[in-house]
Amino acid sequence: MSHVQTTENLKIISLDVKDLRFPTSLHADGSDAMHTDPDYSCAYVTIKIQTGLEGHGLTFTLGRGTEIVVQAVKTLSSLVVGQVVTDIYKDFGTFWRSLTSESQLRWIGPEKGVTHLATAAIINALWDLWGKLLKKPVWQLLADLEPEQLVACIDFRYLTNVITKEEALELLKQGRKGKEERVNKLLEIGYPCYTTQAGNFDGWVIRMKKIRELAQKYLDLGFTAFKLKVGKNLYDDIKRLELVRNIIGWDKTLMVDANQVWEVQEAIDWMAQLAQFKPLWIEEPTSPDDVLGHAQISKALKPLGIGVASGEMCCNRVLFKQFLQADAIQFCQIDSARIGGVNEILSVYLMARKLGVKVCPHAGGVGLCEMVQHLQMWDYVALSGTSEGRYVEYIDQQHEHFVNPTNVKNAHYLAPRTPGYNTTFKPEAVANYVYPNGKEWESMFAKGIFSDPRKQK
Ligand SMILES: C[C@H](O)[C@@H](O)CC(=O)C(=O)O
Numbered sequence: 001m002s003h004v005q006t007t008e009n010l011k012i013i014s015l016d017v018k019d020l021r022f023p024t025s026l027h028a029d030g031s032d033a034m035h036t037d038p039d040y041s042c043a044y045v046t047i048k049i050q051t052g053l054e055g056h057g058l059t060f061t062l063g064r065g066t067e068i069v070v071q072a073v074k075t076l077s078s079l080v081v082g083q084v085v086t087d088i089y090k091d092f093g094t095f096w097r098s099l100t101s102e103s104q105l106r107w108i109g110p111e112k113g114v115t116h117l118a119t120a121a122i123i124n125a126l127w128d129l130w131g132k133l134l135k136k137p138v139w140q141l142l143a144d145l146e147p148e149q150l151v152a153c154i155d156f157r158y159l160t161n162v163i164t165k166e167e168a169l170e171l172l173k174q175g176r177k178g179k180e181e182r183v184n185k186l187l188e189i190g191y192p193c194y195t196t197q198a199g200n201f202d203g204w205v206i207r208m209k210k211i212r213e214l215a216q217k218y219l220d221l222g223f224t225a226f227k228l229k230v231g232k233n234l235y236d237d238i239k240r241l242e243l244v245r246n247i248i249g250w251d252k253t254l255m256v257d258a259n260q261v262w263e264v265q266e267a268i269d270w271m272a273q274l275a276q277f278k279p280l281w282i283e284e285p286t287s288p289d290d291v292l293g294h295a296q297i298s299k300a301l302k303p304l305g306i307g308v309a310s311g312e313m314c315c316n317r318v319l320f321k322q323f324l325q326a327d328a329i330q331f332c333q334i335d336s337a338r339i340g341g342v343n344e345i346l347s348v349y350l351m352a353r354k355l356g357v358k359v360c361p362h363a364g365g366v367g368l369c370e371m372v373q374h375l376q377m378w379d380y381v382a383l384s385g386t387s388e389g390r391y392v393e394y395i396d397q398q399h400e401h402f403v404n405p406t407n408v409k410n411a412h413y414l415a416p417r418t419p420g421y422n423t424t425f426k427p428e429a430v431a432n433y434v435y436p437n438g439k440e441w442e443s444m445f446a447k448g449i450f451s452d453p454r455k456q457k
């Protein structure tokens, strides 16, 4: 098949996984009402084939617990090592199901939790490898696949009451119209993004000075959409939103994110107080599993002009299906390092397309911006055909550790041109931040900045 023009019968000879952690909790970078001390981390997978070529993939974590995801990757690796890559790519959906439905491992999911995070890291590495084999960035690889080849990557099990393979094919065929023109536009100006840079909490101290500086900085950089974390203290939220609105003005877009802290009614009441700041959406107002709760919040906030966004911790395509079916979210936030990696995420894009819901991906965590830009660009070029009212999240964190970091100019992600999924870490980043014996960690343990887990009983 033309999309698998690789040397015949190349086998996967090894799968390595590392626990990489960055000490972001020191400055509460990325903190929110629920996650107050995140150390941005990932389980980093390297898949090597017989030629020596490597594919890299990752799944994002917040520090503790990464070792559990690493162990799950190791457990799944026997299903990957020894496989012929051309066989995987010819029938990727079947291979995907072999990981997610292995008859004993399935019991500790199914298709959710740690095993699914591990699946995502492996699957993402396979897409990076595929892009490198074909010498294409993943967005272009996806856009160049024939619709039949693309649907062969997807497991439609449990989705057919909302979308069938045949309907997906039809959407993809329609999506190709005008593709070349959109590719040119994408290569010229990139894809729009919003920033959460001024939106984090810092140990619950309102750092008005820092918020002011960051909001101004990103406004000057050309950003037109800004997101703030909310949900701990209503008075603080009002003060921070007031400040940011004063800086960015009322013609810019503002979103807020509660990271799951509220009860359903509490979310409605709290947002009624924040409606004066005209937020486009409230993100993760309550439990990420509560479809009907989100639907209730959506209904209550609609008259206030506020939509509901969720998805960054949605466990799989089935739950996404229900959120979309129930009009529980008006903004669908896929996350490139969650659910079962690229293949399952494609099915969410297809359902969102069919049901007319905008996809505005979550990003910002380690490698998330690097990966998700490809998916949204594919959607723009080959599926929805529009970026109208859609944004990808952007936060400037940990990009310097990647060989080909994401490139944002004038509030747009520029289209990646290098082969693969932009998921390869620089060797020195791995040496410094592998946990617990990377150079940076050893130094922080020696200084007493963090306690050494190897010395704990
Ligand atoms: C813990 C993460 O940084 C989370 O707060 C990210 C998030 O909710 C977002 O970027 O959206």
Ligand SMILES: [Mg+2]
Binding pocket: 257, 259, 283, 284, 312, 362
């Ligand atoms: Mg969020």
